[in-house]
Amino acid sequence: MKLYNSSTAPNPRRVRIFLAEKGIVVPFEEVDIVKAVNRGPEFRKKNPMGTLPVLELDDGTCIAESVAICRYFEEIQPEPPLMGTDAKDRALVEMWNRRMEFELFEAATGAFRYRHEFFKGRIEQSPEYAEICRRHVIASLAWLDSELASRPFIAGDRFTIADITALCGIDFSRTSGIRIDPGQKNLSRWHAAVSARPSAKA
Amino acid sequence: MKLYNSSTAPNPRRVRIFLAEKGIVVPFEEVDIVKAVNRGPEFRKKNPMGTLPVLELDDGTCIAESVAICRYFEEIQPEPPLMGTDAKDRALVEMWNRRMEFELFEAATGAFRYRHEFFKGRIEQSPEYAEICRRHVIASLAWLDSELASRPFIAGDRFTIADITALCGIDFSRTSGIRIDPGQKNLSRWHAAVSARPSAKA
Numbered sequence: 231m232k233l234y235n236s237s238t239a240p241n242p243r244r245v246r247i248f249l250a251e252k253g254i255v256v257p258f259e260e261v262d263i264v265k266a267v268n269r270g271p272e273f274r275k276k277n278p279m280g281t282l283p284v285l286e287l288d289d290g291t292c293i294a295e296s297v298a299i300c301r302y303f304e305e306i307q308p309e310p311p312l313m314g315t316d317a318k319d320r321a322l323v324e325m326w327n328r329r330m331e332f333e334l335f336e337a338a339t340g341a342f343r344y345r346h347e348f349f350k351g352r353i354e355q356s357p358e359y360a361e362i363c364r365r366h367v368i369a370s371l372a373w374l375d376s377e378l379a380s381r382p383f384i385a386g387d388r389f390t391i392a393d394i395t396a397l398c399g400i401d402f403s404r405t406s407g408i409r410i411d412p413g414q415k416n417l418s419r420w421h422a423a424v425s426a427r428p429s430a431k432a
Numbered sequence: 433m434k435l436y437n438s439s440t441a442p443n444p445r446r447v448r449i450f451l452a453e454k455g456i457v458v459p460f461e462e463v464d465i466v467k468a469v470n471r472g473p474e475f476r477k478k479n480p481m482g483t484l485p486v487l488e489l490d491d492g493t494c495i496a497e498s499v500a501i502c503r504y505f506e507e508i509q510p511e512p513p514l515m516g517t518d519a520k521d522r523a524l525v526e527m528w529n530r531r532m533e534f535e536l537f538e539a540a541t542g543a544f545r546y547r548h549e550f551f552k553g554r555i556e557q558s559p560e561y562a563e564i565c566r567r568h569v570i571a572s573l574a575w576l577d578s579e580l581a582s583r584p585f586i587a588g589d590r591f592t593i594a595d596i597t598a599l600c601g602i603d604f605s606r607t608s609g610i611r612i613d614p615g616q617k618n619l620s621r622w623h624a625a626v627s628a629r630p631s632a633k634a
Contacts, residue, residue, distance in 0.1 A: 278575070279531065291520060298527035305519035317507035318493060325500035329481065344561075359546075359561035373480070 232257045233299075234276070234284040239263060240339060240402040242283040243432070244296045247394045250429035252307055256285075269352065297327070300391055312391045319386075326385040326392035334374070335399030337366040341406040360406075367403050371410060371417060378416035382423070389424070397424050434459045435501075436478065436486040441465060442541060442604040444485040445634070446498045449596045452631035454509055458487075471554065499529070502593055514593045521588075528587040528594035536576070537601030539568040543608040562608075569605045573612060573619060580618035584625070591626070599626050 233249075235242045235258040249256060261268050261282055269280040277284045277294040285293040285302065293299050304313045313327075314320030343349045345360035374396070378384075384392040400410065400421065410417050424430060435451075437444045437460040451458060463470050463484055471482040479486045479496040487495045487504065495501050506515045515529075516522030545551045547562035576598070580586070586594040602612065602623065612619050626632060 278579075279535070287520070291524070293520075293523045293527055295527045295530040298523045298530060301526045302519055302523035305522055317504055318489070318495075320507055321495045321500045321504035322493070324503045325495055325497045328497040328500060333481070354564045354567070356558065356561045356564055359558045359564070362556045362558055362561075365556070377480075 231288055232259050232286050234259050234261050234268075234273075234282055234286065236261055236263045236268075236282045239282055240335070240398050241281065241296045244391075244394050244398050245283050245285075245299050246432035247398070247429045248300045248312060248391065249303065250432035251310065251312055251389070251394075251427075252303055254303055254307060266352065297391070312389070312394075314390070323385045323390045323392060326390070327395050330384060330392050330395040330399060333370040334367060335395050335402075337363045337370065338399045338403035338406065338408070341367060341403065341408075346405070364406050364408065367399075367406070367408050371400070371408075371414060375414035375417040378420050383420070389427070393420075393424050397421070397430065433490055434461050434488050436461050436463050436470075436475075436484055436488065438463055438465045438470075438484045441484055442537070442600050443483065443498045445600050446593075446596050447485050447487075447501050448634035449600070449631045450502045450505065450514060450593065452634035453512065453514060453591070453596075453629075454505055456505055456509060468554065499593070514591070514596075516592070525587045525592045525594060528592070529597055532586060532594050532597040532601060535572040536569060537597050537604075539565045539572065540601045540605035540608065540610070543569060543605065543610075548607070566608050566610065569601075569608070569610050573602070573610075573616060577616035577619040580622050585622070591629070595622075595626050599623070599632065 233245065233256045235246070237260060261273065263282065267273055268282055274280055276286065276292040279294060281294060283296060283299060285299045287293070293302055301313065304311070314323035340363035341360050343353060344355050344363065345357045349355060381387065383389050384396055410421055412418060435447065435458045437448070439462060463475065465484065469475055470484055476482055478488065478494040481496060483496060485498060485501060487501045489495070495504055503515065506513070516525035542565035543562050545555060546557050546565065547559045551557060583589065585591050586598055612623055614620060
Protein backbone atom coordinates (compact mmCIF):
# COMPACT_ATOMS: atom_id res chain seq x y z
CA MET A 231 0.00 0.00 0.00
CA LYS A 232 1.18 3.53 -0.71
CA LEU A 233 -0.23 7.03 -0.78
CA TYR A 234 0.57 9.33 -3.67
CA ASN A 235 1.01 12.61 -1.88
CA SER A 236 1.72 16.28 -2.37
CA SER A 237 3.20 17.95 0.69
CA THR A 238 1.89 21.39 -0.36
CA ALA A 239 -1.63 20.72 -1.71
CA PRO A 240 -4.63 20.96 0.65
CA ASN A 241 -6.38 17.66 -0.14
CA PRO A 242 -3.50 15.30 0.72
CA ARG A 243 -3.19 17.10 4.07
CA ARG A 244 -6.71 15.97 4.93
CA VAL A 245 -5.71 12.33 4.52
CA ARG A 246 -2.38 12.76 6.32
CA ILE A 247 -4.16 14.26 9.35
CA PHE A 248 -6.77 11.48 9.26
CA LEU A 249 -4.05 8.82 9.23
CA ALA A 250 -2.15 10.54 12.05
CA GLU A 251 -5.31 10.62 14.20
CA LYS A 252 -5.77 6.89 13.56
CA GLY A 253 -2.10 6.16 14.24
CA ILE A 254 -1.78 4.49 10.83
CA VAL A 255 1.52 4.69 8.97
CA VAL A 256 1.43 4.40 5.17
CA PRO A 257 4.41 4.97 2.87
CA PHE A 258 4.09 8.21 0.90
CA GLU A 259 5.30 8.83 -2.63
CA GLU A 260 5.61 12.53 -3.41
CA VAL A 261 4.21 13.56 -6.80
CA ASP A 262 5.59 16.74 -8.36
CA ILE A 263 2.53 18.94 -8.90
CA VAL A 264 4.68 21.89 -10.04
CA LYS A 265 5.80 19.79 -13.01
CA ALA A 266 2.16 18.57 -13.33
CA VAL A 267 3.22 14.91 -13.08
CA ASN A 268 -0.26 14.23 -11.66
CA ARG A 269 -1.80 15.48 -14.90
CA GLY A 270 0.34 13.29 -17.14
CA PRO A 271 -0.82 10.09 -18.88
CA GLU A 272 1.03 7.72 -16.52
CA PHE A 273 -0.56 9.11 -13.38
CA ARG A 274 -3.97 9.31 -15.04
CA LYS A 275 -3.92 5.51 -15.28
CA LYS A 276 -4.15 5.59 -11.49
CA ASN A 277 -6.62 8.49 -11.34
CA PRO A 278 -8.18 9.83 -14.56
CA MET A 279 -9.06 13.07 -12.75
CA GLY A 280 -5.34 13.79 -12.26
CA THR A 281 -5.88 14.80 -8.63
CA LEU A 282 -4.08 13.93 -5.42
CA PRO A 283 -4.05 12.09 -3.10
CA VAL A 284 -4.42 8.54 -4.45
CA LEU A 285 -4.15 5.40 -2.32
CA GLU A 286 -2.75 2.38 -4.17
CA LEU A 287 -3.56 -0.96 -2.53
CA ASP A 288 -1.31 -4.00 -2.77
CA ASP A 289 -3.65 -5.56 -5.35
CA GLY A 290 -3.17 -2.51 -7.59
CA THR A 291 -6.58 -0.95 -6.85
CA CYS A 292 -6.33 2.84 -6.80
CA ILE A 293 -8.64 4.82 -4.54
CA ALA A 294 -8.86 8.54 -5.29
CA GLU A 295 -10.83 11.31 -3.53
CA SER A 296 -9.69 12.23 -0.02
CA VAL A 297 -12.89 11.25 1.77
CA ALA A 298 -13.05 7.89 -0.06
CA ILE A 299 -9.51 7.16 1.14
CA CYS A 300 -10.49 8.16 4.68
CA ARG A 301 -13.56 5.91 4.41
CA TYR A 302 -11.30 2.96 3.55
CA PHE A 303 -9.18 3.47 6.64
CA GLU A 304 -12.25 4.07 8.85
CA GLU A 305 -13.61 0.72 7.67
CA ILE A 306 -10.43 -1.28 8.21
CA GLN A 307 -9.56 0.44 11.50
CA PRO A 308 -12.66 1.89 13.17
CA GLU A 309 -10.84 3.24 16.25
CA PRO A 310 -10.76 6.07 17.02
CA PRO A 311 -13.98 6.80 15.11
CA LEU A 312 -13.60 9.88 12.91
CA MET A 313 -16.71 9.37 10.76
CA GLY A 314 -19.36 8.72 13.41
CA THR A 315 -20.33 5.97 15.83
CA ASP A 316 -23.87 4.85 14.88
CA ALA A 317 -26.41 5.46 12.09
CA LYS A 318 -27.51 8.90 13.26
CA ASP A 319 -24.03 10.03 14.24
CA ARG A 320 -22.52 8.83 10.95
CA ALA A 321 -25.15 10.80 9.06
CA LEU A 322 -24.55 13.92 11.14
CA VAL A 323 -20.76 13.69 10.71
CA GLU A 324 -21.29 13.26 6.97
CA MET A 325 -23.59 16.30 6.97
CA TRP A 326 -21.05 18.44 8.80
CA ASN A 327 -18.16 17.21 6.71
CA ARG A 328 -20.09 18.11 3.57
CA ARG A 329 -20.97 21.52 4.94
CA MET A 330 -17.29 22.09 5.67
CA GLU A 331 -16.46 20.98 2.13
CA PHE A 332 -19.02 23.13 0.34
CA GLU A 333 -19.00 26.19 2.59
CA LEU A 334 -15.28 26.28 3.38
CA PHE A 335 -12.91 23.87 1.68
CA GLU A 336 -14.27 24.07 -1.87
CA ALA A 337 -14.71 27.83 -1.56
CA ALA A 338 -11.13 28.21 -0.27
CA THR A 339 -9.66 26.11 -3.07
CA GLY A 340 -11.95 27.83 -5.60
CA ALA A 341 -10.69 31.26 -4.52
CA PHE A 342 -7.19 30.02 -5.36
CA ARG A 343 -7.73 27.77 -8.39
CA TYR A 344 -9.85 30.15 -10.44
CA ARG A 345 -7.44 33.05 -10.13
CA HIS A 346 -3.90 31.93 -9.23
CA GLU A 347 -1.04 31.74 -11.73
CA PHE A 348 -0.41 28.11 -10.69
CA PHE A 349 -3.64 26.93 -12.36
CA LYS A 350 -3.26 29.10 -15.47
CA GLY A 351 -3.49 26.77 -18.46
CA ARG A 352 -4.44 23.85 -16.17
CA ILE A 353 -8.10 24.74 -15.72
CA GLU A 354 -10.43 27.34 -17.21
CA GLN A 355 -10.12 30.23 -14.79
CA SER A 356 -12.55 32.95 -13.72
CA PRO A 357 -11.31 35.73 -11.43
CA GLU A 358 -14.94 36.78 -11.01
CA TYR A 359 -15.86 33.39 -9.57
CA ALA A 360 -12.66 33.28 -7.48
CA GLU A 361 -13.82 36.49 -5.82
CA ILE A 362 -17.27 34.99 -5.14
CA CYS A 363 -15.49 32.05 -3.50
CA ARG A 364 -13.31 34.38 -1.42
CA ARG A 365 -16.36 36.22 -0.07
CA HIS A 366 -18.07 32.86 0.52
CA VAL A 367 -15.20 31.76 2.78
CA ILE A 368 -15.35 35.00 4.76
CA ALA A 369 -19.11 34.62 5.27
CA SER A 370 -18.69 30.98 6.25
CA LEU A 371 -16.14 31.84 8.95
CA ALA A 372 -18.63 34.21 10.58
CA TRP A 373 -21.35 31.56 10.45
CA LEU A 374 -19.04 28.85 11.81
CA ASP A 375 -18.05 31.10 14.70
CA SER A 376 -21.71 31.23 15.75
CA GLU A 377 -22.11 27.45 15.35
CA LEU A 378 -19.08 26.79 17.56
CA ALA A 379 -20.60 28.76 20.44
CA SER A 380 -22.49 25.64 21.47
CA ARG A 381 -19.96 22.81 21.13
CA PRO A 382 -16.23 22.06 21.14
CA PHE A 383 -15.96 20.49 17.67
CA ILE A 384 -17.68 20.99 14.33
CA ALA A 385 -19.92 17.92 14.57
CA GLY A 386 -20.36 17.81 18.34
CA ASP A 387 -18.32 16.70 21.37
CA ARG A 388 -15.84 14.64 19.42
CA PHE A 389 -13.08 15.44 16.91
CA THR A 390 -14.12 14.12 13.47
CA ILE A 391 -13.29 14.32 9.80
CA ALA A 392 -15.40 17.51 9.68
CA ASP A 393 -12.79 19.24 11.85
CA ILE A 394 -10.05 18.05 9.50
CA THR A 395 -11.85 19.41 6.45
CA ALA A 396 -12.53 22.74 8.15
CA LEU A 397 -8.94 23.07 9.38
CA CYS A 398 -7.44 22.34 5.97
CA GLY A 399 -9.91 24.67 4.26
CA ILE A 400 -9.31 27.55 6.66
CA ASP A 401 -5.53 27.18 6.62
CA PHE A 402 -5.50 27.00 2.82
CA SER A 403 -7.60 30.17 2.58
CA ARG A 404 -4.51 32.08 3.73
CA THR A 405 -3.40 31.77 0.09
CA SER A 406 -6.28 34.18 -0.63
CA GLY A 407 -5.34 36.50 2.22
CA ILE A 408 -8.10 35.26 4.54
CA ARG A 409 -7.57 35.01 8.30
CA ILE A 410 -9.93 34.25 11.19
CA ASP A 411 -11.02 37.56 12.71
CA PRO A 412 -9.69 37.74 16.30
CA GLY A 413 -13.21 38.81 17.33
CA GLN A 414 -14.44 35.36 16.25
CA LYS A 415 -13.76 33.92 19.69
CA ASN A 416 -15.38 30.51 19.23
CA LEU A 417 -13.74 29.87 15.91
CA SER A 418 -10.38 31.09 17.25
CA ARG A 419 -10.65 28.77 20.26
CA TRP A 420 -11.52 25.82 18.01
CA HIS A 421 -8.74 26.62 15.54
CA ALA A 422 -6.15 26.86 18.31
CA ALA A 423 -7.33 23.52 19.75
CA VAL A 424 -7.29 21.53 16.50
CA SER A 425 -4.00 23.14 15.39
CA ALA A 426 -2.39 22.05 18.66
CA ARG A 427 -3.14 18.37 18.01
CA PRO A 428 0.00 16.54 16.84
CA SER A 429 -1.91 15.42 13.70
CA ALA A 430 -2.09 19.01 12.41
CA LYS A 431 1.61 18.79 11.50
CA ALA A 432 1.20 15.59 9.50
CA MET B 433 -39.79 10.85 10.50
CA LYS B 434 -40.37 13.07 7.48
CA LEU B 435 -38.47 14.35 4.48
CA TYR B 436 -38.66 18.00 3.52
CA ASN B 437 -38.78 17.75 -0.24
CA SER B 438 -38.93 19.77 -3.42
CA SER B 439 -40.41 17.86 -6.33
CA THR B 440 -38.54 20.01 -8.91
CA ALA B 441 -35.04 20.45 -7.41
CA PRO B 442 -32.28 17.98 -8.31
CA ASN B 443 -30.95 17.13 -4.84
CA PRO B 444 -34.21 15.83 -3.34
CA ARG B 445 -34.58 13.57 -6.36
CA ARG B 446 -31.32 11.83 -5.37
CA VAL B 447 -32.80 10.89 -2.00
CA ARG B 448 -36.19 9.90 -3.45
CA ILE B 449 -34.50 7.50 -5.89
CA PHE B 450 -32.31 6.10 -3.09
CA LEU B 451 -35.38 5.46 -0.93
CA ALA B 452 -37.26 3.87 -3.85
CA GLU B 453 -34.34 1.50 -4.51
CA LYS B 454 -34.36 0.52 -0.83
CA GLY B 455 -38.13 0.14 -0.78
CA ILE B 456 -38.38 2.61 2.10
CA VAL B 457 -41.44 4.83 2.40
CA VAL B 458 -41.04 8.14 4.24
CA PRO B 459 -43.69 10.89 4.40
CA PHE B 460 -42.72 13.92 2.31
CA GLU B 461 -43.48 17.54 3.09
CA GLU B 462 -43.20 19.77 0.05
CA VAL B 463 -41.34 23.04 0.65
CA ASP B 464 -42.11 25.92 -1.71
CA ILE B 465 -38.73 26.85 -3.20
CA VAL B 466 -40.33 29.37 -5.60
CA LYS B 467 -41.44 31.38 -2.57
CA ALA B 468 -38.01 30.64 -0.99
CA VAL B 469 -39.59 29.13 2.13
CA ASN B 470 -36.40 27.06 2.46
CA ARG B 471 -34.40 30.27 2.82
CA GLY B 472 -36.61 31.75 5.54
CA PRO B 473 -35.76 31.87 9.27
CA GLU B 474 -38.14 29.05 10.26
CA PHE B 475 -36.68 26.54 7.85
CA ARG B 476 -33.12 27.61 8.67
CA LYS B 477 -33.70 26.35 12.21
CA LYS B 478 -33.81 22.90 10.58
CA ASN B 479 -30.99 23.57 8.12
CA PRO B 480 -28.96 26.79 8.39
CA MET B 481 -27.79 26.33 4.79
CA GLY B 482 -31.41 26.70 3.59
CA THR B 483 -31.06 23.75 1.23
CA LEU B 484 -33.27 20.74 0.52
CA PRO B 485 -33.78 17.91 1.23
CA VAL B 486 -33.79 17.66 5.02
CA LEU B 487 -34.71 14.53 6.96
CA GLU B 488 -36.33 15.20 10.33
CA LEU B 489 -36.18 12.26 12.74
CA ASP B 490 -38.80 11.57 15.38
CA ASP B 491 -36.49 12.95 18.09
CA GLY B 492 -36.31 16.27 16.21
CA THR B 493 -32.80 15.74 14.80
CA CYS B 494 -32.50 17.25 11.33
CA ILE B 495 -30.14 15.67 8.82
CA ALA B 496 -29.33 17.79 5.78
CA GLU B 497 -27.15 17.03 2.73
CA SER B 498 -28.47 14.38 0.34
CA VAL B 499 -25.63 11.91 0.79
CA ALA B 500 -25.78 12.21 4.59
CA ILE B 501 -29.49 11.34 4.43
CA CYS B 502 -28.70 8.39 2.15
CA ARG B 503 -25.97 7.30 4.58
CA TYR B 504 -28.54 7.23 7.40
CA PHE B 505 -30.84 4.92 5.45
CA GLU B 506 -27.95 2.73 4.28
CA GLU B 507 -26.97 2.25 7.93
CA ILE B 508 -30.45 1.43 9.23
CA GLN B 509 -31.36 -0.74 6.24
CA PRO B 510 -28.24 -2.12 4.50
CA GLU B 511 -30.14 -4.12 1.84
CA PRO B 512 -29.88 -3.67 -1.05
CA PRO B 513 -26.44 -2.10 -0.61
CA LEU B 514 -26.17 1.18 -2.53
CA MET B 515 -22.97 2.47 -0.90
CA GLY B 516 -20.68 -0.55 -1.15
CA THR B 517 -20.35 -3.99 0.42
CA ASP B 518 -16.94 -4.10 2.15
CA ALA B 519 -14.10 -1.68 2.99
CA LYS B 520 -12.64 -1.53 -0.50
CA ASP B 521 -15.99 -1.45 -2.26
CA ARG B 522 -17.34 1.25 0.06
CA ALA B 523 -14.28 3.37 -0.70
CA LEU B 524 -14.64 2.83 -4.45
CA VAL B 525 -18.36 3.67 -4.41
CA GLU B 526 -17.56 6.80 -2.42
CA MET B 527 -14.85 7.69 -4.97
CA TRP B 528 -17.22 7.25 -7.90
CA ASN B 529 -20.04 9.07 -6.18
CA ARG B 530 -17.73 12.00 -5.51
CA ARG B 531 -16.50 12.00 -9.08
CA MET B 532 -20.10 12.09 -10.26
CA GLU B 533 -20.75 14.96 -7.85
CA PHE B 534 -17.75 17.08 -8.81
CA GLU B 535 -17.54 16.27 -12.52
CA LEU B 536 -21.27 16.12 -13.27
CA PHE B 537 -23.80 17.04 -10.62
CA GLU B 538 -22.10 20.14 -9.20
CA ALA B 539 -21.16 21.29 -12.69
CA ALA B 540 -24.75 20.78 -13.90
CA THR B 541 -26.24 22.69 -10.97
CA GLY B 542 -23.50 25.35 -11.27
CA ALA B 543 -24.36 25.91 -14.95
CA PHE B 544 -27.91 26.69 -13.80
CA ARG B 545 -27.40 28.45 -10.47
CA TYR B 546 -24.79 30.95 -11.56
CA ARG B 547 -26.79 32.17 -14.56
CA HIS B 548 -30.50 31.41 -14.24
CA GLU B 549 -33.11 34.01 -13.29
CA PHE B 550 -34.35 31.72 -10.50
CA PHE B 551 -31.19 32.30 -8.44
CA LYS B 552 -30.97 36.03 -9.13
CA GLY B 553 -30.80 37.78 -5.76
CA ARG B 554 -30.50 34.41 -4.00
CA ILE B 555 -26.80 33.82 -4.65
CA GLU B 556 -23.99 35.89 -6.17
CA GLN B 557 -24.11 34.89 -9.81
CA SER B 558 -21.41 34.65 -12.49
CA PRO B 559 -22.46 33.87 -16.07
CA GLU B 560 -18.76 33.41 -16.86
CA TYR B 561 -18.48 30.60 -14.31
CA ALA B 562 -21.85 29.13 -15.36
CA GLU B 563 -20.39 28.75 -18.85
CA ILE B 564 -17.27 27.02 -17.45
CA CYS B 565 -19.60 24.63 -15.63
CA ARG B 566 -21.61 23.97 -18.80
CA ARG B 567 -18.46 23.06 -20.74
CA HIS B 568 -17.32 20.95 -17.78
CA VAL B 569 -20.52 18.86 -17.99
CA ILE B 570 -20.09 18.34 -21.74
CA ALA B 571 -16.47 17.20 -21.27
CA SER B 572 -17.49 14.92 -18.40
CA LEU B 573 -20.15 13.19 -20.54
CA ALA B 574 -17.50 12.30 -23.13
CA TRP B 575 -15.19 10.97 -20.42
CA LEU B 576 -17.98 8.98 -18.74
CA ASP B 577 -18.90 7.40 -22.07
CA SER B 578 -15.37 5.98 -22.29
CA GLU B 579 -15.47 4.77 -18.66
CA LEU B 580 -18.77 2.94 -19.26
CA ALA B 581 -17.25 0.91 -22.10
CA SER B 582 -15.92 -1.54 -19.51
CA ARG B 583 -18.79 -2.01 -17.04
CA PRO B 584 -22.57 -1.78 -16.72
CA PHE B 585 -22.75 0.76 -13.89
CA ILE B 586 -20.67 3.75 -12.80
CA ALA B 587 -18.93 1.98 -9.92
CA GLY B 588 -18.85 -1.55 -11.36
CA ASP B 589 -21.29 -4.44 -11.77
CA ARG B 590 -23.87 -3.14 -9.34
CA PHE B 591 -26.24 -0.15 -9.27
CA THR B 592 -25.08 2.29 -6.56
CA ILE B 593 -25.54 5.83 -5.29
CA ALA B 594 -22.99 6.90 -7.94
CA ASP B 595 -25.52 6.00 -10.64
CA ILE B 596 -28.17 8.04 -8.85
CA THR B 597 -25.92 11.09 -8.65
CA ALA B 598 -24.94 10.77 -12.31
CA LEU B 599 -28.54 10.31 -13.46
CA CYS B 600 -29.81 13.33 -11.52
CA GLY B 601 -26.87 15.45 -12.70
CA ILE B 602 -27.28 14.52 -16.34
CA ASP B 603 -31.06 14.94 -16.34
CA PHE B 604 -30.75 18.31 -14.61
CA SER B 605 -28.20 19.50 -17.19
CA ARG B 606 -31.09 19.66 -19.68
CA THR B 607 -31.88 22.99 -18.00
CA SER B 608 -28.64 24.20 -19.62
CA GLY B 609 -29.50 22.67 -22.99
CA ILE B 610 -27.17 19.69 -22.56
CA ARG B 611 -28.08 16.26 -23.94
CA ILE B 612 -26.12 13.01 -24.22
CA ASP B 613 -24.71 12.80 -27.76
CA PRO B 614 -26.33 9.80 -29.52
CA GLY B 615 -22.80 8.81 -30.60
CA GLN B 616 -21.99 8.21 -26.92
CA LYS B 617 -23.18 4.61 -27.09
CA ASN B 618 -22.03 3.44 -23.67
CA LEU B 619 -23.42 6.44 -21.86
CA SER B 620 -26.69 6.18 -23.84
CA ARG B 621 -27.04 2.49 -22.95
CA TRP B 622 -26.38 3.24 -19.28
CA HIS B 623 -28.79 6.19 -19.23
CA ALA B 624 -31.57 4.13 -20.83
CA ALA B 625 -31.02 1.33 -18.30
CA VAL B 626 -31.04 3.48 -15.16
CA SER B 627 -33.93 5.61 -16.46
CA ALA B 628 -35.99 2.43 -16.97
CA ARG B 629 -35.73 1.45 -13.31
CA PRO B 630 -38.97 2.24 -11.44
CA SER B 631 -36.96 4.34 -8.96
CA ALA B 632 -36.15 6.91 -11.66
CA LYS B 633 -39.72 8.19 -11.44
CA ALA B 634 -39.62 8.66 -7.67
